[in-house]
Amino acid sequence: MKNIALIGYGVVGHGVADLLSRNADIIAKRAGEPIRLKRILTARPRTDDPRQELLTLNEDDVFGDCGVSVVVECVNDLEAAYRYCRRSLLAGKHYVTSNKNLIATYGMELTELADHNGVALMFEASVAAGIPVLRPLYKCLSSNHVTEVMGIVNGTTNYILTQMKREGRSFADALKRAQELGYAETDPSADVLGFDACRKLAILLSIAFGRYVRYGDIPTEGVTTVTASDIALAERLGYSIKLIAMGKLTPSDRVYARVSPLLIPHDHLLASVEDVFNAVSISADMAGDVLFYGRGAGAAPSASSIVGDVIDIVTNGRYNDPIWREDYRPLLPVDENVGALFVRTSPSEREKLLKLFPEGTAADEGGELGFITPPGPEAELREALRTSGVQSDATWRVFF
């Protein structure tokens, strides 16, 4: 029998508690012993909760209980989670979290602290929720040099973009619908501005490249200014617009990373990832391109990964794979990127664009023109567009 404590009793916390009872049979079988939820630390204990006898307001009931060997944390607040994590590791308790902000911000420091205290720090649920991504990356692809990571890691924005494409909705309408369905929060800024994807990307890249990538250094652009016309014109040209988080290692061993809307050709697998689904593609020197796909959000998928981490700890004891131990290095400036650009403009600009880029492709729809330049250094393309005086209503990057 292993006792665990839960900190945070919101949607995901409830999902974890429910999973532990619902699948207790299989969890005990796979862990080799039953896993018992002994305590739930919550700021708002409800008197009518069926797990009322487990609820506590007192942190010492968790950190002071030497019978609790694993702490599971599902808290949104960054600084609170940081404090819980430190206390837990210092008390010699393994720590499992779904908090991407915690790991993207303090991952390196906390991994060191976990090592130093002989306990595990695990966070599979922090990226793409129930889709196994981090463990396959550091356990299965560990003999590979990873050269690129590219993915759709935010379900809210993917749902919004899918709605805009299918129904021709505006961004505002699609966001409203996502909120009604519970796919977007009342304050959706972390999702729609790309901050959520950026933190997940920082975690992915830190593991993939074995060096700490600071999320604040990743140029991040959200989807708030993508219009239904952009999407319709891109479709005509054979592309879907997706919010893509990507990072690659250049031949000169520099990291280039970015979160932004990107035109993805229809025959690329990521173009088929619709609604709230997530997918992460990893390019590795031996395994080639592998892709992981599934539900990237929700209480049940998150709980799946969290309890998977707990079972791993119970089965295999302490280990933190030798990841995330190297110093940070500055990212490559975005200016040095090479790729094509999509321009939305008026049909009257067609001649000017074709003169500037004779190899570009154009499509008309609803009185607007979509134009895709040939690939080139991004900074030069932008400069050429600027100096030629093309009146552009929007400019987006194209997968290259």
Added chain:
Amino acid sequence: MKNIALIGYGVVGHGVADLLSRNADIIAKRAGEPIRLKRILTARPRTDDPRQELLTLNEDDVFGDCGVSVVVECVNDLEAAYRYCRRSLLAGKHYVTSNKNLIATYGMELTELADHNGVALMFEASVAAGIPVLRPLYKCLSSNHVTEVMGIVNGTTNYILTQMKREGRSFADALKRAQELGYAETDPSADVLGFDACRKLAILLSIAFGRYVRYGDIPTEGVTTVTASDIALAERLGYSIKLIAMGKLTPSDRVYARVSPLLIPHDHLLASVEDVFNAVSISADMAGDVLFYGRGAGAAPSASSIVGDVIDIVTNGRYNDPIWREDYRPLLPVDENVGALFVRTSPSEREKLLKLFPEGTAADEGGELGFITPPGPEAELREALRTSGVQSDATWRVFF
């Protein structure tokens, strides 16, 4: 420094040896210590081999060397591999294999033996080569009840079917091309008759459902009788024909499993898996549907998973997760399956078919008729077709 020995020095064995030198830096970093290839047991040592000083014909150089802690086996022959595996486990050496036949046939016995001798038996490369599938299944989805596994796990047949679709080639022509490109062996029977997929499915299901599924019990049908007309008619009806390995757990806790050509609707992700690529989709009660995609064959992808297993053993010591420990149970008879059927026949049978199945859909192409029945119990559909006297040239199952 960890010493390992390699048994079998064919295409995959060379891939492992090459990977160990090529990525020695990252392997040492992730394993926490260098991994050295100390011995290579091969029946045909070449005198001009650059690793000549490692080659040996003598098994005792491997099993009698207490400096060797991990044995990597890349041998095709089943009985030889079985003998190597037993000797290795009994000698207290961890064993890593890519041999699906070995695991599908002796997996349960060998897991017990490994446990008993306190060593690990790992075989990530045995299914889908470089795509992480087994470890994600038993490490990340361990808190889930898995209800269904469905995948394209044979690259050779997927390449052949893709060629038949794209170029309208016959099966024989497409096979010849696959052989020229090295995607199919001189004796392609294990691939084209579905035996390879069947063994991989047995491994997947045994892990997914936690009970030993015998590959010999899985009804298996290959692709040798699929024609270019079948594929063209299926395309007209909105489907791609794929060799699908699938198994599900019924509500009454019975396992239904099958390997056969299947019509997959175009909007299903598996329909987009082309050429030599593989994909495995897993349905789990908490995580939902997750899919793993990538290169399912080749020396480098196989070596990637094999060396990943070695790193896991070196990093985390011995563990065999509590999988594959339960007794076998008989599979559900195929007759009890519910699904639709595709029939290829002459256009003159259209009226008869529509009378029999008014809700069916039909399409013409090249003087032939393709017809899809509504879903129903498979045995009843087949019986209805038989008794109605429809002259069918081919009948294939449809994804349901």
